[in-house]
Amino acid sequence: MSAPNPHATNPQATGTSDALRQRAVELDAADPLAGYRSHFIGTETDLSYLDGNSLGRPLKRTPGDISTFIHEGWGGRLIRGWDEEWLELPQAIGDQLGRAVLGAAPGQTIIADSTTVVLYKLIRAALAAVKDPTRTEIVLDTDNFPTDRYLVEGIAGEEGLTLRWIDADPSSGVTLDQVREAVGPATAVVLLSHVAYRSGFLADLPGITAAVHDAGALVVWDLCHSAGSVELELDACGVDFAAGCTYKYLNGGPGSPAFAYVKARHLGGLSQPIWGWMGRKDAFEMGPGYEAAPGIRGFLSGTPAIFGMIAMRGTLDLIEEAGMPAIREKSRRLTAYALELHDAWLAPAGVRLATPRDPELRGSHITVDHPAFREVTAALWEKDVIPDFRAPQGIRIGLSPLSTGFTEVHRGMDAIRALLPAD
Template identity: 60%
Template sequence: MTAIPRTGTHPDPDAAARAARAAELDAADPLARFVDAFVPSDDVIAYLDGNSLGRPTRASAERLARFATERWGARLIRGWDEEWYELPLTLGDRIGAATLGAAAGQTFVADSTTVILYKLVRAALAAPQAAGRDEIVLDSGNFPTDRYVLEGVAREHGATLRWIDPPHDGGVTPEQVAEVVGERTALVVLSHVAYRSGYVSDAEAITRVAHDAGALVLWDLCHSAGAVPVALDAWGVDLAVGCTYKYLNGGPGAPAFGYVRADLQDVLTQPIQGWMGSAAPFEMGPGYAPHAGARRFLSGTPAIVGMLAMQDMVELVADAGMDAVRAKSVALTELALELVDDLLVPLGARVASPRDPDRRGSHVTVDHDAFEATLPLLWERGVIPDFRRPNGLRLGLSPLSTSFDEVRVASRRCATRSSR
C-alpha cells in the first residue's frame, strides 16, 4: 500500500459542496430530533465511536442523578420488592420488543457479555440436542471474547473447534457454514455483525443451515442491537447475547442481555447456579432448584445501577422504530463511504467494509498503515473514531446520536491529519 504523503494541508475545492450536502441530509433527516436527546461534549466535534460506547442520553443523566435520592435513598431495601427484583426480566422484554424481534419472556439482562456467553455455550453443549456431538463452529474473525470463551469451554469439554476463515473485509456466509456443519456439530457461534468489517451475516439462512444439521445456534448481537434490525423469533434462533453500552447507550460496562428461545428454557441447565436464578431466591433453601423460564439464567444479584441508563435509550429506539433507525444507519454509512472514496482512498487508504448496504452494519472500517499514529492526533482535536489492529480506522455511526455533518467533519479531519 502506498504510504500517505506528508505534504501538509492541501486546498479542498469541494469542501463547500460537501458541507452543503451534509447540511441538506441533516435537514431532511426524520430522526434529526433525536440528536439533541444526548449529552453533548464541549471538546468533541465529531463522535464516531458509538459502536464502542454510546453517548449518554440527557434523560439518563437525570435518571442517574435522581436514583441515589429518590429510589435508592428513599426506598432503600424496599426497592427490591417494588421494582428491582423484576427489572432484569422487564427490561429484557423491552429490549427484546424494541430491538430483537423477541416476544416477552425470552430476554434477560444479567452479567457481562462474556459471562452470559459462557453460560449459554455451556448450557447448549449440555442440551439433549447436543448428545453425541462434540464440535463447535466459530470463525477466526469473531470478537476475541467469543473466541477465547469457546477455546476455554472446548478444552473443558474435550470438544473440537471447527474454524471458518472469513475475508478481511467480509464475514461468514451460509455456504461457509454448510461446508463445516455435520452430525458432530453441537453448536454454531457467530456474530451477526462482524466487529471489525461491519459485515452483516445472513442470520436467518445460517440458522436454518445449522438446524438442518441438528445443531443449536448462538448469535452475538453486540454490534446489531439498536442499529441493525434483528428478528430472533422469526429466524428461529436458539440463543443470543449482546452488550448494551454500544447502540443501547447503557454506559461503560453496563450489563449485557441474553436470549433463550421459550421452548428451550426449561430444557437447558445453566452452569453458574446462583441464588437469583433459583426457584425461591428468598427462601435461602439448602439446595438449588432452577426457576421456571428465563429467570433461571440469572445468577447473582443484578446490577441495578448498571441497568438505569439503557432504559431511556430503549425508549428512544422504540419511539424511532428500528426500520427508521436502520434507514439512517445505511444513509450515514453511504455518506461515509462516499467521503472515504473522495478523501482517503486517493491517499492510499482501503475500504475494509462491505459496500453492499444489505451486508453492512452501522460502521465503516478503513485500512492504512498510518492510522495508528493518526488516531491520537484526531482525538486531540475532537474527532473520535477508533482503531482496530492491524491498521483499521473504524467509523462507528450511531443513528440516533450522529449527524451527517459529523461524518463530513470527521472524514475531512482524517484526510487532513493523515496527509501531514
Template identity: 60%
Template sequence: MTAAPIPPAVPESIAARAAILDAEDPLAAHRDAFVTTEGVLAYLDGNSLGRPLKATRERLVDLVDGAWGDRLIRAWDEGWMDAPTELGDTIARVCLGAAPGQTIVADSTTVMLYKLARAALGAQADAGRDEIVIDRDNFPTDRFIVEGLAAEHDLTIRWLSAPHDDGVSVAQVAEAVSERTALVLLSAIAYRSGHVADIPGITAAAHDAGALVLWDLSHATGAVELALDADGVDLAVGCTYKYLNGGPGAPAFGYVARRHQAAFRQPIQGWMGAADPFAMGEAYQPASGIRRMISGTPPVLGMAPMRDMLELIDSVGMAAVRAKSRALTAFAVEVAEELLAPYGVVVATPRDPEVRGGHVTLDHPDFKAVTARLWERGVIPDFRPPHGLRVGLSPLSTSFHEVAVGLAAIAEELAG
C-alpha cells in the same frame, strides 16, 4: 486551559451535501437529547460507547434519591427483583423482534456468552456432539470462551475464515456443520468489517445438521432490525453500551428461545436464578422460564441508563433507525472514496447497504498513529489491528456534518 480544537477544512461540496442530508434527516431533532462534549468535533465511536442522554442524569438522581434513598431495601420487592426480566422484555420488543419471557438483563457480555454457550453444550451432550464452529475473525471474547470450553470439555473447534472486508456465509456454515456439531457461535455484525450475517439462512443451515446457534448481537442491537423469533434463533447475547447507550460496563442481555429453556441447565447456579431465592434452600432448584439464567444480584444501577435510549428507539422505531444508519454509512463510504482513497485508504466494509451494519472500516498502514492524533484534535474514531480505523455511526446521535468533519480531519492527517 486546553485550547479548543481547530476544525478541519471540509471541502465545500462535501459540506454542502452534509448540510442537505442533515436538513432532510427526519431524526435530526433527536440529537439534542444527547449530552454534548466540549472539545469533541466529531464523535465516531458510538459503536463502542454510545453518548449518554441528558435524561439519564435525572434518572440516576431519581434512583439515588427515590427507590434507593427513600425506599431502601423495600425497593427489591417494589420492582428491582423483576428488573432483569422486565427490562429484558423491553429490549426484546423494541430491538430484537422477540416475544416476552425469553430475554434477561444480567452479567457482562463475556459471562452471558459463557453461560449460554455452556448451557447449549450441556443440552447437546447426550447426542455425542463434540465440535464447535466459530470464525477466526470473531471478537476476541467469543473466541477465547470457545477455546476455554473446548479445552475444558475435550471438544474440537472448527474454524471458519472469511474475507477481511466481508463475513461468514451460509455456504461456509453448511459445509462446516455435521452430525458432530454441537454449537455454532457467530456475530450478527462482524466487529471489524461491519458485515451483516444472514441470520435466518445460517441458523437454518446449522439446524439442518442438528446444531444450535448462539448469535452475538453486540454490534447489531439498536443498529439493525432483528427478528429473532421469526428467524428461529436459539440463543443470543448482546451488550447494551453501544447503540443502547447504557454507559460503560452496562450489563448485557441474553435471549433463550422458549423451546429450549426447560432443557438448559444454568452453569453458574446462583441464588437469584433459584425457584425461590429467599427460601435459602439446601439444594439448587432452578426458576421456571428465562429467570433460571440469572445468577447473582441484578445490577440495578447499571440497568437504569439504557431505559432512556430504549424509550427513544421505541418512539421512532427501529425501521427509522436502520434507514438513518444506511444513509450515514453510505455517506461515509462516499466521502472516504472522494477524500481518502487518493492517500491509499481502502474501504474494508461491504458496499451493499443490506449487508453493512452501523460502522465503516477504513484500512491504511498509518491509521494506528493517525487515530491517536485525531483524538488529540477532538475527532474520535477507534482503531482495530492491523490497519483498521472504524467510523462508528450511532443513528440517533450522529450528524452527517460530524461524518464530513471527521473524514476531512483524517485526510488532513494523511496529507501531513
C-alpha cells in the same frame, strides 16, 4: 428540495469540501430522526464522535434518572426497593429490549452479567440441550471477537470437544456458504457474530440459522454490534440463543450489563452452568440445594446491576418511539455518506476500504485501513475527533443512528483526510 439519494454516491458532490459539506447539510435537513440527536449529551458541541459502536453517548435524561433513583429509590426506599421494583427489572427491561430491538416475545430476554459471562452460560446451555454424544464439534470463525474465541476454546478444553474453524475474511465476514460447508453430523453448536467487529459485515442471520438447524445443531448469535442499529427478528428467524452488550447502541454506559435471549422452546428444563442465588426458584428462601427459577429468570446468577439498566431504559424508550426500521434506514444513510467521503478524500490518499459496499451487507460502522492510522488516531483524539483504532492498521467509524449527524461525519472524515501523511 427533493431528498438526496441515501445509498449511492452523488456524482455532483465528489469534489470540493464545500460540495461535500453541502451534501451533509442536505442529508441532515432530510433526516427524519435528526431531532433525536438533541436528546444526547455533547451533540451540541463540535466534537465528532465516530465511536458509538464501542461506547454510546449518554442521554440528557440519564443524570436525572440516576439522581431520582439515588434519592428516591435507593435513598428513599432503601432495601425495600428490591421487593418493590428492582428484582423485576432484569426481566421487565429484558422484555422491553425484546419488544423494541430484538423481535422477541416476552419471557425470553433478561439483563444480566457481562457479555463474556452471558455467552459462557448460553454456549454451555446450548451444548447441554443438544443431548447427542456424537455431536462433538463447535463451529466458530477465525476473526470473531476475541472473547468469543477464547470462551469457546476454553469450553472445548473443559468438555473434550473439537473446534471447527471457519476461515473468515477480515474485510468481510462469515458467509452462508461457509457455514453450510462447516456444519454436519458432528456439529453441536455454532457461535457467530451478527455484525463483524472489524469490518462491519452483516451476516445472513436467517439463512445461517436455518442452515445450522438443517444440520441438526443449535446456534448462538453475538449481537453486540447489531442490537440497536440493525433490525432483528429473533423469534421469526428461529434463533436459539443470543447475547449482546448494552453500552454501544443502547447507551447503558461503561460496563452496563449484557442481555441473554433464549428461545421459549429451550427454556423448559434447560440448565445454565453458573448457579447463583438470584437464579434460584426462591432466592430468599436461602435453603439447601439449587432449583432453577422457571423460564428466563433461571439464567440469572448474582445480584442485578441496577444502575446500568436505568441508563439503558431511556434509549429503549427512544427506540420504541422512533422504530427500528427508521433507525436502520438512518444507519444505511450514515454509512453510505461515510463511504462517499472515503471515495472522494481517503481512497486517493491510499486508504483501503475494509467494509462491504452493499448497504445490505454492513452494519452501522465502516473500517478503513492505512499504515499511518495508529498515529493518526492518537492525533484525532487530541482534536476532538474520536474514531476507534483496530490493529493492525484500521480505523473504525462507528455511526450510532440516533445520536450521529451527517455534518458530524463530514467534520470527522475531513480531519482524517487532513492528518494523512503526504506521499
